[in-house]
Amino acid sequence: MPITTTRRRLLAGSVAALALPSFARAQSAVKPRLTAISQWSAGSDGAAITALGKKFEEKGGVWQHSPVPGFTTEMMNKLRAQIIAGDPPACSQLKGPEIAAWSKIAPTVDLDAIVAAAGYEKVVAPDLAKLHKPGGKWIALPLQIYSTNMLFLSKRAMDKAKTDKIPVTWADFNDLAEKMKSGGITYPIANGGTRPDDGQKFEASLAGISPAAYRAAIMNLDKKALEGPEIKAAFVQVRRISEWMDPNVGAQPYATNLKRFIDGEMGMMIQGGWAQGVLRNAGFKFDDFIIVPGPSDNGKPVFLLNADAFIFWQRKEPDLQAGQTLMAQLVMDPAIQTMYSQITGSIPVRTDVDLSGEGWSDGQRRTAAALKDAVANNQAVLSLAHNMAQENGLTAAMIDVLTEYVKNKTIKPEQAVTRLAEAVEGAR
């Protein structure tokens, strides 16, 4: 019965036509919602993401953030479980080469249109942009940048060492440590003993000795560079650093020593800019410490890049999709990046944010200037200790060697070079 069918189709069509505008209206009126997971639960990191959530809610969104405290890998375990269960969060923290690795196991959101609309690509360092568009498309957005090799100097310790000369090269650094020691400071170095902390001591040493060797050996895993003289020189420097540290630190985090550092009981710390946020959050004043770029033997700043980012996972729900759009816009917004970095002590990803105003510290201004310099001189490299240079498996295998070397003073630098090369070979 052709007529009936046609009539029925017509009817169905008209119903659809009537329903369509209201459906579209419902979709645009849908309240944006965002399910997000990150490792940021407490301290300045927790405060920053809570502030971001407030902004999200001010724009009419529903903010559902579930923090997983601990290292990034702890957060990844939850992410893995959710992806395997077919229920990924709309957005999660993830960074470095892990973005490419994880994007292979679950579909991600193509952010190209939103990024283009915001003109974001022009204001992000190219090396950094590459990490966030593994298949040529933006699937993740960097939020803030740290340098993992900033040098923190305690004002009181400098007074004890009777000097105000800021170290530029590793030789200057070693000089200052000796001066502090003769000034009565038993432990000139205030670093902690966690795995990333031990990794930082090495990456700061190597990149400061030769950024080119760092790029070849650590980022490109060039076999020859891995056994090169710069690696050995870096291990020699790490040994000196380890001898100026409190041996009782064990595996404690660097934050344990912050009070002794400020009091001038300890003198220097090679740490990421996040330590500024932690120091400020603990109530210490900007007058108590100085932040400068880490030692660099060629005198030009070396920047060990560590950038936090959000990756966006595909979801079918219209409210989550609207939430992803809103979140992406917020993350790229200069005002939001300013707010975020001022809380955590990082610097904004956008290179066009002016840091001269109120709310920025000299340390942050120096960090931003160092990034600009380092990018211009090709001395901005990706941090190993904070999972920016290699995927987790390789990073962990290399850090095994580094942390053992820091803790075991009987290992000779030559042995450490061989072990590092072997660890890379074994993990590949």
Next chain:
Amino acid sequence: MTDIASPATGRPALSGVVGRLPEYLMIWVPLLLSAAHLISFSLWTIWISFTPSTLVPVTGWVGMRNYTAVLASRNWQIAFDNLLLFGSAFVLLSLVTGLMLAILLDQRIRGENVLRSIFLYPLAVSFVVTGTVWSWLLNPGIGIQKLVHDLGWTSFRFDWLVDRDMAIWTIVIAAIWQSSGFAMALFLAGLRSVDADIIKAAQIDGAGPVRTYWRVILPTLWPITITVIVVQLQFAISAFDLVRALTNGGPGIATQLPALVVYDLMFQRSQLGRGAAAAVLMLLILLAVLLPYAAWRYVQRRRATHA
């Protein structure tokens, strides 16, 4: 054996079977469920250990590659050496401590119940708590060493926790503190079940207390000793939470243990295939302890029924 159906009545009546239905359900359903659970996940892990899985499980076949990679890694070699040292030292010392405590408590002393509770109490504390507390006590900067320094003995040194050669012994100390009470409880039960007539006979023959213990009582304890050894060994092989809280494998990687390596590979390094291979290796170590024990039990039972 407390078999209710007596062999004299022959075949049990149907009503008997129905009456015992709840009993069967209570025993067999949970037993089958947990066996299926255990076996299926073990098989799954064995399968994963032969695949190239990294972030998530994938199919594929890489043969023994995961095993050779794990066995060649420094982490595993250190973990295995540590397991041999930790396993033997911990089992032996907790055995001796438990036995000594049991013998001392067995002297019909006053306040035995209170003392027994005190010695058994650490068993009620989770390993994470034990590890954390001992990590504070043993930290030279804040713990025992500092206390002794503050008391005036400033040359005193007790920094095993941060000494990579001695750190494994801190785990032995904490583990003994935690579980020698368990050995004590079993030994005490064993001591109390020794036939009083035998002891009296020994005394009449003129044996002193030391001799009585050494020649008469202790030989009767050896089945309990083997049980304690096996229980403690399987704890030692699977030790994870205590080490994670106490040293987290450090300083450096000096106190790695197999369970830590498995966790590390699976959940920190996202190498599921290698982690599964390490887990299967752990299972093999466990079987090396449990199979001889099972065989021994079997022989014992056969001997008992034949006698």
